[in-house]
Amino acid sequence: MNVIELRNLHYRWQGQSRDTLAIAELHVAQGEHLFIRGASGSGKTTFLNLLAGILHPASGSLTILGQALHSMDNAARDRFRADHMGVIFQQFNLLPYLSVRENVQLPCHFSTRRKQQAGDMQATTNRLLEHLGLDRNLWERPVTDLSVGQQQRVAVARALIGSPELIIADEPTSALDTDTRDGFLNLLFQEAAAQGSTIVFVSHDPHIASHFPRVVDLAKVNQTLIPSTPNPK
Amino acid sequence: MILLHLTLRSLWNRRASLLLTLFSIAISVSLLLGVEYIRKEAKSSFLSTISGTDLVVGARSGPVQLLLYSVFRIGNATNNISWQSYQDVASKPLVEWTIPISLGDSHQGYRVLGTNQDYFRYYRHGDKRLLEFAEGKPFAGVFDAVLGAEVARKLGYQLNDNIVIAHGAAATRFTLHDDKPFHVVGILKPTGTPIDRTVHVSLEGIEAIHVDWVGGTKVPGYQISAVDALQKNLQPKVITAFMVGLKNRAAAFRVQREINDYQREPLLATVPGIALAELWQAIGMFETVLRIITGFVVVAGLLGMLTTLLSTLNERRREMAILRAVGAHPRHVFLLFVLEASVIAVLGCLLGAGLVFIGLLAARPWVMAEYGFYLRTWIPDLNDGLLLAVVAVLALLFSLIPGAIAYRRSLQDGLTVRV
Numbered sequence: 001m002n003v004i005e006l007r008n009l010h011y012r013w014q015g016q017s018r019d020t021l022a023i024a025e026l027h028v029a030q031g032e033h034l035f036i037r038g039a040s041g042s043g044k045t046t047f048l049n050l051l052a053g054i055l056h057p058a059s060g061s062l063t064i065l066g067q068a069l070h071s072m073d074n075a076a077r078d079r080f081r082a083d084h085m086g087v088i089f090q091q092f093n094l095l096p097y098l099s100v101r102e103n104v105q106l107p108c109h110f111s112t113r114r115k116q117q118a119g120d121m122q123a124t125t126n127r128l129l130e131h132l133g134l135d136r137n138l139w140e141r142p143v144t145d146l147s148v149g150q151q152q153r154v155a156v157a158r159a160l161i162g163s164p165e166l167i168i169a170d171e172p173t174s175a176l177d178t179d180t181r182d183g184f185l186n187l188l189f190q191e192a193a194a195q196g197s198t199i200v201f202v203s204h205d206p207h208i209a210s211h212f213p214r215v216v217d218l219a220k221v222n223q224t225l226i227p228s229t230p231n232p233k
Numbered sequence: 234m235i236l237l238h239l240t241l242r243s244l245w246n247r248r249a250s251l252l253l254t255l256f257s258i259a260i261s262v263s264l265l266l267g268v269e270y271i272r273k274e275a276k277s278s279f280l281s282t283i284s285g286t287d288l289v290v291g292a293r294s295g296p297v298q299l300l301l302y303s304v305f306r307i308g309n310a311t312n313n314i315s316w317q318s319y320q321d322v323a324s325k326p327l328v329e330w331t332i333p334i335s336l337g338d339s340h341q342g343y344r345v346l347g348t349n350q351d352y353f354r355y356y357r358h359g360d361k362r363l364l365e366f367a368e369g370k371p372f373a374g375v376f377d378a379v380l381g382a383e384v385a386r387k388l389g390y391q392l393n394d395n396i397v398i399a400h401g402a403a404a405t406r407f408t409l410h411d412d413k414p415f416h417v418v419g420i421l422k423p424t425g426t427p428i429d430r431t432v433h434v435s436l437e438g439i440e441a442i443h444v445d446w447v448g449g450t451k452v453p454g455y456q457i458s459a460v461d462a463l464q465k466n467l468q469p470k471v472i473t474a475f476m477v478g479l480k481n482r483a484a485a486f487r488v489q490r491e492i493n494d495y496q497r498e499p500l501l502a503t504v505p506g507i508a509l510a511e512l513w514q515a516i517g518m519f520e521t522v523l524r525i526i527t528g529f530v531v532v533a534g535l536l537g538m539l540t541t542l543l544s545t546l547n548e549r550r551r552e553m554a555i556l557r558a559v560g561a562h563p564r565h566v567f568l569l570f571v572l573e574a575s576v577i578a579v580l581g582c583l584l585g586a587g588l589v590f591i592g593l594l595a596a597r598p599w600v601m602a603e604y605g606f607y608l609r610t611w612i613p614d615l616n617d618g619l620l621l622a623v624v625a626v627l628a629l630l631f632s633l634i635p636g637a638i639a640y641r642r643s644l645q646d647g648l649t650v651r652v
Contacts, residue, residue, distance in 0.1 A: 048648060049647040049648060052558070052647070052648055054557065054647030054648055055647065074562070074563075075562055075564075078557075078560060078561070078562040079560070081558075081560050082559065082560020082561075083560070087558035087559070087648060089554075089555075089558070089648070092551050092555075093555065094555070095239075095242075095243075095552060095555055095556075096246060096552075097242045097243050097245065097246030098239075098242055102242075106555075106559045107559040107560060109235035109559075110235070110559055110560035110561055110565075111560050158559070170648065
């Protein structure tokens with residue numbers, strides 16, 4: 001079964017005369033980690049927000065895990081995201097006022113499904129943090145005590161807890177140096193494989209692309225042909 | 234619930250700046266509650282300036298005026314009443330006791346009140362409390378005086394000091410009764426009523442210092458010494474007013490009517506409680522003014538909170554995006570702000586209430602010593618609860634603004650905030 005099925009997807013920001021994003025077709029199979037290359041302005045942000053269910057497509061169909069996201073209302077898409085997706089940002093992934101452990105467990109508070117799948121939440125958290133190579137004495141510390149590389153690994157643990165089917169990563173390695181970056185990617189693949197999650201990884205960095213089984217260039221898929229459309233936000 | 238947990242942790246994380254907000258709300262709340270307390274206490278204290286007295290009787294004027302000069306020592310009587318009238322009323326079968334009072338003289342700006350021993354036996358104030366002596370005893374001799382607490386304290390008098398009484402309210406040299414000084418035999422405990430500012434002497438004393446006066450002035454060349462004055466008939470012919478205690482309170486209105494219908498002289502009897510309430514209504518305007526002012530202070534405190542909430546909106550965009558990423562609905566983001574404001578408001582109310590409680594406890598000994606006023610322990614009543622609820626609801630309403638802004642932003646920003 002395809003994790004993502006996308007057909008004739010169009011999105012247009014309010015007040016704009018042309019589409020920001022128009023993709024004819026895109027399928028992602030389970031476990032087929034996808035690298036999406038996109039320079040800024042290629043509609044990357046819009047694509048991610050559509051995928052995560054933050055934005056609602058203007059037309060076309062977007063089906064994730066067999067569920068039609070395009071016909072869900074806002075609240076249903078939020079629930080769907082909470083249940084089935086883990087998100088990793090470029091940086092500042094964590095709530096500064098929570099400990100490492102609490103940050104990792106955050107998705108379980110917004111999704112009963114993730115909570116159930118996590119089973120014993122403390123044990124699962126411990127296992128994830130251990131696998132990701134975070135020193136045990138950091139676990140109860142405020143996240144502000146951590147280095148950027150450590151913070152990104154905590155973000156991975158948070159995205160993975162409760163085994164969501166889809167991991168959406170928005171340039172999570174851009175703040176890391178090359179050595180840390182490769183280690184980070186290996187860990188990400190390893191953990192995603194362990195629980196059968198599919199990764200959709202967005203970046204403008206072509207060096208990372210070689211790690212992925214499948215690469216899609218957004219500039220080629222996006223039919224709007226106006227790569228310099230500014231993000232109106 | 235996770236949202237409350239997040240709110241509390243987030244607040245704790247920003248505690249340094251929020252502490253000031255919290256304090257400004259706490260202080261405005263304590264002001265609100267404190268003013269309410271003072272308002273209630275002032276009213277109940279005012280209304281119990283005189284208690285246990287069923288009727289106050291004086292020359293015919295208005296009930297409020299009668300009360301003002303007889304109880305509050307403010308202004309002067311329009312007329313005196315004859316001793317005969319007083320005796321007639323005092324001998325009515327329903328009357329249990331009377332206290333005659335004679336006003337008109339002063340000492341260093343404090344009114345001098347002529348009365349008899351019954352004053353110390355029957356006069357009650359506050360919670361039906363009798364007058365108590367800090368030192369000494371009631372007057373016995375013609376030239377004995379008993380001082381109110383404030384008179385003794387402010388003028389530094391002690392037992393056995395001699396004081397000179399002035400004629401009328403002025404204190405010029407020519408109108409002094411300096412040939413007949415009084416001897417301080419007692420000093421009263423503070424009462425928190427006009428009694429503290431009164432010099433008490435016997436009716437005979439008032440009569441004695443006026444034996445050689447005619448028509449309000451000294452007669453040149455006509456002097457009667459203090460010793461000689463004692464030989465004269467010191468039975469007063471007139472008094473200013475008198476208090477009446479009845480055997481049965483229910484008869485108050487009947488006796489009042491009888492006195493008001495007294496044929497020989499125009500008299501006025503008034504029930505002090507009713508006249509006090511009337512007087513309070515007249516001067517009670519300040520209550521409303523105080524309430525309005527404290528209302529504004531509370532709004533100012535809450536506006537401070539609103540400012541703080543609004544100023545954090547930008548720096549918290551990332552926080553909102555993270556919450557959205559883990560599955561929070563914009564509604565949750567909105568609730569986060571409302572919860573935050575509610576927590577601050579509730580803590581501010583509790584802290585404010587605590588400040589009032591502790592402040593009153595701390596001030597109690599001092600106020601008692603200085604003003605003779607017992608500060609009762611602050612126990613919030615329904616009214617206070619309502620005020621606090623209004624503060625909380627107001628805070629909630631205010632928080633809708635940053636909440637709505639955060640809601641809209643988190644819809645727009647989604648997962649991608651570049652801060």
